[in-house]
Amino acid sequence: MQVIVRRPHKVFLILTGILVIFYYVYTNASVINNRRERLEKENSTSPDYINEEYNVWLIFTKVYNGSPLTYKFKELLDNLMTISTVPLNFNIIVDNSSQRMAENFILKQMSKSDKNISYTFYNIISSAKLVEDIVDVMSNFFSKPGSYYNDVLFYISLGLHRIAPASQKYAILLDCDIYFKKDITLLFDQFKRFKKTALFGIAPELSPVYRHVLRSYRMKHPNTTFGDYYHWNDIVNPNSTHSHGFQGYNSGVLLLKLDSIRNSESYKSILNKSTLKKLTEKYDFKQGHLGDQDFYTLLGYEYPHLIQTIHCGFNRQLCTWWREKGYRDVFDYYARCDHEVVILHGNCNTEIRKDYNYSYKNI
Template sequence: MIVFNFIILPILFNFCLGREKDDDLLQNKVIREGLIAAQDSSPPNKNYVSVAIILCNVGVEGLVNGIMKVFNRLLKSILAFSKETPLHVIIVTDEKSHLTVRSCILAGLGKFLSESIIRFYQGLELPDPINLKILPSLRFDLVDIKSITKNFRAEIDVMKLEYSLNSKEEIISQLEDGTYVATSPKYVEDLFYIGPFYADAFVSIERLITLDADLQVRRDLAQLNKLFLSMPSEAIMGVTADQSGYYFALIRHLFKNNPEHKLTQDEMKQRGINSGVVLYHLDRMRRNKEYREARSVRNLNKIKEDLDIKNRFLFELGDQDWFTLLMYTKPHLFQILPCGWNVQIPLRITVPEYQCTQKTFILHKHGDIHE
């Protein structure tokens, strides 16, 4: 087994990736060297599916203690189900985290490959040896989050005031039913406010799938990418509806008590979104004047005033909350995806009928990231 791991495995690693058999070049062919700017990130060719995952503040106590554990699980699930799909994986990270993230990716690829090869040679899996392909064609870019935030500092600071509790300490609050809920201090971090600015940051990418780190993929991501083709021509984002009832009080206020507001009548869109899985049609976002105006510093705040909810409701989930309000007021910009692409297992369910009954293509179990 020692000979297998140190001699045969590196050769198979190159072969299965479809790359040259050159160990010195392997790491930089799979993961671009260093921390790069968002505008420099691009897929090797048009056949690659671009997928972004945020991994910031790795190792910072009290924020997301389990982030690398859940990311390892996500990476393994992507590799297992997307073997035939070329993937351009963007990891949005930071200066203090990127070396740890890079090491984690290489270790995860090596472990997945070695386990797969061992199962093959033990006869547990018998693919056609001529067409043996254990890993998809891969390109990882480690993107510096500052390259996204630096041009939108004013907008992000406004969003922090409007769409978070703006506290660096955990906040415990009691709901109407007597339940106590803890709000993590993590939502004061920039990473929860960058979604609205992806189109201006990733200038060389037309379509982008974003995934939360605490997901488990159970279907080829090429199938998720195909949903871009079913989006109406005016839609700029594909999202899944919230399945917990998180926005239920807001829904009751806006749609039941104040019918004079000219808001979406689509019941699924009324539920609000969960941003664990999002399809960003970046090219359309760059060209859509209505969206770009809504994203201005003035209108990031004004949308709450227009709905008369500025002092009525607390918002705490960053850009997910803003996207939800935008979907209420401009529903044509959003396409609701089948719930199976983001089956949520929330810590608390307010509206049981919101739960997804479709087959699970991506599982989203809340809470694991803090363990």
Template sequence: MRIKKKWFVLLGLSALFVLIALWSFHSKKKTTDTKARKKQQIFIRQLMEENYILKKNIRDIKAQIANKYDSGNHSCFTSSHGINKCEVIHIAIVCARYNSSRDVVTLIKSVLFYRRNPLHIHLISDPAARLILQSVFETWAVPALEVSLYLADDLKPEIQWIPNTHYSGVYGLMKLTLPKTLNKTLEKVIVLDTDITFATDIAELWKMFLKFSKRQSIGLVENQSDWYLGKLWRNHHPWPALGRGFNTGVILMDLKKLRDISWMKVWRTIAERELITLLSTALADQDIFNAVFKQYPHLVYTLPCQWNVQLSDNTRSHHCYSDVSDLKVIHWNSPRKVKVKNQHIEFFRNLYLTFLEYDGNLLRRELFGCTGQNKPLAIIEKKISTLNEDDDCFEFRREGILIYRTHLYYLDYDYVPIENDVTLVAQLSMDRLQMLETICKHWQGPMSIALYMSDGEAQQFLRFALASSILMSRRNIGYHIVYKDGQFYPVNHLRNVALRQVRTPFVFLADIDFLPMYGLYDYLRKTVVELEVSSNAKKALVVPAFETQRYRFNFPTSKTDLLAQLDVGSLFTFRYHVWPRGHAPTQFNKWRTATTPYQVEWERDFEPYLVMKVDQIPAYDRRFVGFGWNKVSHALSLDAAEFEFIVLPNAFMIHMPHAPSLDIAKFRSSSLYRKCLKTLKAEFYNDLFEKYGAKAAKYVPE
């Protein structure tokens, strides 16, 4: 019995040694692979953790909202915060330049997520931000949200005399002018910086006005850094302040009281006096506000610090909260913004990212019990209500009239007009993003690009662009985000969005998966002059289209080089093997030997890529979404309007291979899709008859 036990022990030990030896051999063999995979696994794990936190954050916030709504007072007249549920809450924001417009959208998302009252937003902006914000809010079409725009240039004479070293420049001083700038009938307003994130209903903050004494006219949170104590470094001489001073990222302004005390005269007198010795402001308006309160302390009401949890460096913000439920407003008041150091920075950052990537369409919630909430959305809803939901093509018709949220000039844009300039117009979705860098190498001129993306994808695009030296070196590209909505890719709507932002006299109507020949930009600028395209004559210049089926090939450097590649079969005329009718009218055989431009006649299904005078181009027909007849209908409209199609002999563009789009797959697999496209074509023909009469008969299929 003992011998057997010893035998089993020896056998077990032997097996263990064999296993250890095998494991050791296997480990040594794969050491290199393991190290290579380790970094990848860490990166993937980090992404998964971030994704989990974001999703959890959204669930938690939604749960908080649901709890608040369930436990609140839902009477028809009073909200859970003790104010009339239909009382309009007024918000003022100074927003200048392109980056600030993105910040404003994130801020407003956080406000809309929690709000239960109508809002009126007053935006003070420079011309660039004004254009962007006007488009954002008009297309967002949020119920019970009104927006008023004020030109910052009108305010500059009041404050540009003040020397200011703060990075916000002259715009950082404009909040001082609000009692004079805003409508005289407006009695109170909440003033917010753009780098603010709300974590509760703004009505709670609005209610704080009720706590003001008769003399108090401004509500602020105490400054959470030691700036105004003057101890941050040697020879630090801040502006005068009460104790720690106050932060102006969140301000409650009783405008009526401020006007009664001649606010503009009060702050100006004090600022002039302090500038004699201090020479300039370091923290813009905040320095002047604090100097006023130092002399007139009765004007200020101290808000609880949860209403402005400041995340700049060296702050005492952690004293403002002991639990997540204590948080009201998070203020990223550091030049480093979300990269600032803080013991709870991951939580704050994830809360911010939640709203950054939150689907803004979900915030188009109606506020029940308050009338006259949103006219544009009501008009669209009325149009949709007239559609027959039993119609097989209901979704196609619905998406032809949707309002797509649009954020123009998502990145910095600085175009200086030059004579006879040509803008390339194109559109794309996330799966074509990689083409941007390549097309930049082929086209040096201005571009107007519409990008169809979700809120989350827009942030991915932003990160991609900021990390790209090629894209960041260009300031003549207007990137316009059109946010996803519906089931189909709204290709013609995207083209219209990009087309409306063209600031040159001529435009090249292209697609993002085509690469222009090297030098095409300069060639077109000369050609539009030679062919007198700027005249009243209706001319559409055709850029011949070719394609390659190779992902890697030597891009032709000249027409001669292209013809050689055509002859050996590494290039083809575009879609010759699946849809030759689309470009057959270009007459490629004639183009091979042509040395001068030649005119061609329109033929059925012609869909060329064109260069035209921008103010002559008709809008693309929005009813054509997804795949099929989007460019064909446009070329047909041009022919009906009696445009001449002129082929350029020394120009070309090449289509690059890529995976088929989802809409092409739908078209090929769905008989209903093809049936609806046929129906929309018939309706398009009927519209042509109404517009052009009998001469439109040639367009109807036999």
């Protein structure tokens, strides 16, 4: 009897082969993708926004009905709640009287909005106790006696990591005299650009104030870039530190990587009297008067790895005071900003013309 052996049909064999190949490719692709995602997560410096952490910090103290700060604070709240697309968590440092005013402003705005907003108040007296050692050190170097900036409020950013809840990893501290032309999400996205060593994100100072403060040092070191404006068209070594000039920083908009600050031994070692004495003496920095801003400027020049410079469009300062104080010939070089404006900053009580296009212009 003849045994007939039936062979699989060619089409069946081809389909089986395709399925085997597809399974192999899919399995290996999944393994590769999983491995890539794991490596990216391990090497990433981007924020872990699992809980969408949008912490905005404001200081609102020593106010009264009709005071300029009261108006600016209310305007900023309205602006943020109107233009922001993310659930903001406001953290506001207050005294007893200002807390009532702030809460009234927030509740009134929330009643007109369907956005998810939360807020927490921090008493200035309790907050000050948490940073008093930092203030004691800083006021020796960055405040003139009786200065407006000789106040705990103007050093509070340096110890905000102590005041903020341990659950907060990222925060943005804002002056009240600013106006957002675009969504604050763009500012929070800057955390994703932080180099691994950066603790703070801050934009350049757009005036020659540090050219003035450092004039003694600059006379002794004519080739320094410290206090000089950015030379946009120079051909420079891209690996050279501050080779474009270094105008200093403006602390009206400040990004803080709180967990990194809490864990930074380098930062702790800088916040002591002997280190700051050496640093200020090195640069003949004898006329500091802008509080934490002076510290961030020295920090950025001496320890650039601790600062992430964000572009000027995130803090487009409008003050022209220094133009008429002997610096008319160079003022426009400092004030130049070639980035699209996200935030306008009406520093030194400058009016903010909200509909005016400050982009790519001198002020």
